[in-house]
Amino acid sequence: MLVVGLTGGIGCGKSAVASRFEALGVPVIDADQIARELAQPGQAAFERIIDVFGDDILNENGEINRAQLRQIVFNNPQAKEKLEAILHPLVREEMQNQVEAIEAAYCILMIPLLMETGQNQMVDRILVVDCDEALQIERTINRDGVSEEDVRAIINSQISREERLSRANEVIENLGDLVQLYTKVDALDGRYRDIVSTAKQVKTMMNSNNNSAKKWPANGNSGNAQVNTTAAPWLQDQATTLELVSSNAEPTELIYELPLNERLRTLLRLEGLFIEIQHHLSGDSVWSSRSAIKVLIAILNTLNRPDIKTDFIREMDRLYNTLEKFAKVTGVDTDRLNKVQAELKGTIQHLRAMNGQFGQQLRQNELVAAIKQRETIPGGPSTFDIPVYGYWLNQSIERRRADLRAWLSEFELLEQSVKLVLRIVRESAVPRKEEAVNGTFQLILDNTVSYQMIRVVLPLSSPYAAEISGGRHRFGIRFVELQEAEKRPLQTKDDVNFYLSCCAI
Secondary structure, eight states, X not given: OEEEEEEEOTTSOHHHHHHHHHHXXXXXXXXXXXXHHHTSTTSTTHHHHHXXXXXXXXXXXXXXXXXXXHHHHHSOHHHHHHHHHHHHHHHHHHHHHHHXXXXXXXXXEEOTTXXXXXXXXXXXXXXXXXXXXXXXXXXXHHHHOOOHHHHHHHHHHSOOHHHHHHTOSEEEEOOSOHHHHHHHHHHHHHHHHHHHHHHHHXXXXXXXXXXXXXXXXXXXXXXXXXXXXXXXXXXXXXXXXXXXXXXXXXXXXXXEEEEOSHHHHHHHHHHHHXXXXXXXXXXXXXXXXXXXXXXXXXXXXXXXOTTXXXXXXXXXXXXXXXXXXXXXXXXXXHHHHHHHHHHHHHHHHHHHHSOSSTTHHHHTOHHHHHHHHTTTSTTOOOTTTOHHHXXXXXXXXXXXXXXXXXXXXXXXXXXXXXXHHHHHHHTTSOOEEEEEBTXXXXXXXXXXXXXXXXXXXXXXXXXXXXXXXXXSSEEEEEEEEOOOTTSOOEEOOSOEEEEEEEEOO
């Protein structure tokens, strides 16, 4: 079972995220709730806490006055260490017991001090709920009725925001209302379920015999082997694909992709740009803001074609109609099929309702237009060319980040479309284990099938890079080794095992 650690600074919205996961049927284990229960009369920690802190911390009901105890340990590091020495081992043990009793695809451990206490070792992935410090303070004051000084003291006592974000696999920015927050949680729920499904499939494939019925091509792995694939195998009960799921995730494989048409090339470029800009948005420096602006302009340049929105709609219509044909096919997971069709239909409707082209308003932004105009100058735009650019860069990170997010929001529907189409294409083929004899591999593809992408997956520890070349009817793979950074990579003479997907839908 996948164990996800949910954490974040005070006032960021961890509880709201946890409650949404629970509503989606995901088991949530709350470390604070366990600590409260352990400190109740008759429970494991109660007498030990009284022995250390005395009867003075009891209220009139004979229970521990949590507010009083919290004040004591907050102002006394030694007292805090004593309390943590009592509670943390007991909380960890109880969480582990609860995890072992759960039967689910994945569960959530909500631990506010996940990294500070070293409990991140208990989880497989780290999900951070994040927001600006000003919003943290506002929310906490409204919720708890405390002073701004008290909230800042709590924030300063926790791990820094930068370090927390740097160690996250996934990040939810909680800057809007609950509807926006729940939409992000729903997307992560699907992502985590895909991770579990992928892990099971990879384990099955790793343990399978090389001569199993799923291995192709049937007549060997070299020369002019002919490939026949089953349409949309990802809709079958056990079929899936290897995928690098999150931009914030640590990679678990080396993945190489060759798009076989211009549309896929554009989609992959946009996907990379959206991943890159999220990375720059998480930084606080002026250089992060400069880099984010450059990526925004790169997105605009990628969308120069006036018919690109029409092309996106046409492609998604095609995918929807293709999937419609599978509704009555035996063995198809109809629930999954209906879900994907609903995603496509909703996205298509939003695209058709959108006025103008992608980024139309951003192109009219004078600051962005001035920077874009000078982007082709050697060395790029400078503040002496555009004084207002220098002024903007000297604004607070909150101001700069707010502007960048507002500009990027124009592309939310585009990003959603890119992710959806690429997910469908990537999942249209089951990865098959292959061997490149002496570092080379060639295939002739079925010319009656319109292939869209070739994917090669290697272990993260592999010393090889995969150079894929070819087109829709034939392709080759050359595995090379990087000897020295200054020298040209050389083709290996080793036999290389890898997973291959020929994606077509």
